[in-house]
Amino acid sequence: MIFRLLIIVLIVLLFSGCKKGETPSSPGNKPPIVDTSAVTIQIDASHAYQLIYGFGGADIVEWTGDLTPDQRIKAFSPETGIGLSILRLRVPVDSSRFAEAKATVDACKSYGGIAIATVWSAPAWMKTNNSTVGGKLKPSAYGAFAAYLRAFNQAIGGLTAISPTNEPNIQVDYESMQMTASDVADFVAAEGDSCGAPIMAPEPYNMDQTFINAYLNNSDAKAKTKFICGHIYGATPYPLSVDKPVWMTEHFTNSNVSGDDWSNAMQAAKEINDCMNAGWGAYVWWYIRRSYGPIGENGQIQKIGYVMAHYARYVRPGYVRIDCTANPESNIYATAYTNSAKIVVVVINQRHDDIYQRFTLNGAQVTKLIHYYTNASSNFVADSSAVNSQFGIVLPALSVNTIILSHL
Template identity: 65%
Template sequence: MKKIFIGFTSMLFILGCQKADSLVSKTPEKGIPANTSSAVDTIATISIIDASATQQTIYGFGGADIIDWTGDLTSAQRDSAFSPTNGIGLSIVRVRVPVDSAEFVQAKATIDICKSYGGMAIASTWSAPAWMKTNDSAIGGTLKPSSYADFAAYLRRFNKAVGGLAAISPTNEPNYKVSYESMQMTATQVADFVAAEGDSSGAPIMAPEPFNMDQSYINSYLSNATAKSKTAFIAGHIYGATPYTLSIDKPVWMTEHYINSNISGNDWTNAMNAAKEIYDCMNAGWGAYIWWYIRRSYGPISETGNIQKLGYVMAQYARYVRPGYTKISCTANPATGVYISAYKSSSKIVVVAINQNSTHIYLPFSLKNAAATGFTQYTTTNSANLVSDKVAVSGNGFGIQMPENSISTLVSN
């Protein structure tokens, strides 16, 4: 980055560069936090957004509502979570398949609200009912092969009870031994069930959902050709792992993660770490990002129901990059601490930019194979949430101001 000190000579230099690159500078309106330092870092590399270079389909951004463990969301909290106009705009709710069928319908109210806002529901199974397992317990043990058909029927009944799921997982973190509700299964065992009953489980299969997005575990699972053919989505969690590109011909979903349960969801550094983590998942070619609990002290919504900084950061993606959008090519990392991803739906372009630097920056862009007369910029900082401003486009070029340690979303007009 090249540091430009504010002054008459410096301003002439900046304006000259903008003219040469057909860029239009944007002065923040009162909503966008103004630059309070004596310097602006001008990014030398123009970030090129190529709408014709399409990548993965985006299914959405979401969080978990595990009623038996945290209680259900209230009506107001559901709106805060799922509304793309007045809330975070989460478009995926992840629920648990209970071990007691009497609890099947308890998740339906939240699922229905998520769907009403254009979202979807997915479900994961921590444990099959105890009688279907080798140890006759909801903790540990393995699904008995003789119970495959019964377990598939159980999943079908759950899917029907909640009104239909976009995907269902027969196992949650089967490669991780814990002392709570769980099943330990090898990749071969998970694949054996899906090969036998994956098309009889009521909803498209997402699997195998390993704890650490273990590549060898996923590869072993996919080596069963029948299981692979019956799997709609490859799912996993990134605890202890960094998002990476999986060379497989299936959509990849990150279905659970949180960064630190001891840090408030209002902690700005932690929220910006989450912003970068979502970027990393999208940049790895993945199609969904699902946080752990929606309502938690360290989650997007606090225990008292307020949207926290983490929630506003997630909204920078979830409100504007809706299910069915396509990720498109862009200059992903034009400078140290600056990260960009771009998406489209028909002629609409959405760009999410992260500035992890401690200085205000000017970020230039160029559109390729797309047209826009302007953008609306939404910015969240340590002191402001989703404040908006207008950005003009000249020819195919434009530029934005970004405060230090901030995230901005640009939506084409």
């Protein structure tokens, strides 16, 4: 009897400690406490920057084998895949291999993408050292080399841009041409309008501004160059002082780390963010399918791929970057884009805690928000809500977030 009375007393005490409408709770079902960013991200759709040509990767058939039909869908579909919209190719030194990647080119184009190509080496007989490693293009071979590029462009089904040299400013022990900025410019000045596709150049290692400036000092080469391109190995993205679109056409973060490693993928996300904020119009990863790439050797999309998809699926060719608070506080990074019908905001949270981030929008009216996030354990978790010009969302810890704003 005494024991039963004690039980009754304990139950009464437990419920008397709860306010009306409450039930006893455990730490697991208490509402989370989320920090709020002290700085609002301000988006101004009326203030436009660069045109976005896309996000992509390389398919070098002779070196890694071609993408399979299933991998092409995973690479290029903006609905079920990564949504890559730029395919980078190598111009083979053997013309019999010109059309090897055409099925992949056609797949990329079928999803609204483009193909570009880079020369690692001209055929050996066109070069000063009669080798595909090192040396430079002979001036006497300029016409033949231009004809070679035209033939490749035709065989592959048409390119948006072609580069006559890959990283000409460094010496390597693989297929290459070691050329000065003046060497590259001399060829483009002479034959740049005869290569079958618009010229992108000079494609230096480390996006060397000095090399680029020296190339552009040739006024004829400058006039025949549509895009300035380069790689960011050993460099941090920065605004280039050129009056042409700038493309980052090759980089990878770490070939010794899996493409499924989340900390490495977060590094790639920050790199894309920085390239866009530098005013560049394209970001192209190295191999599409590789252990450290967007798609693994098993054919599955990896974390690098999901990070790229946060940009590539939604920031399609023809979008423009618009004004956006780039770094509202430590370890929060943002860019914004529009095609007039929609506004896309990509926000990276490198903090180790969730944060409630406020936004304000000027220059456009929106009524609907869709939010996707990816973190170490989840890919493209989605939620949606009605919004107006002021809104807020929770950015999960260590996550990449895409916010799509539209007016319906």
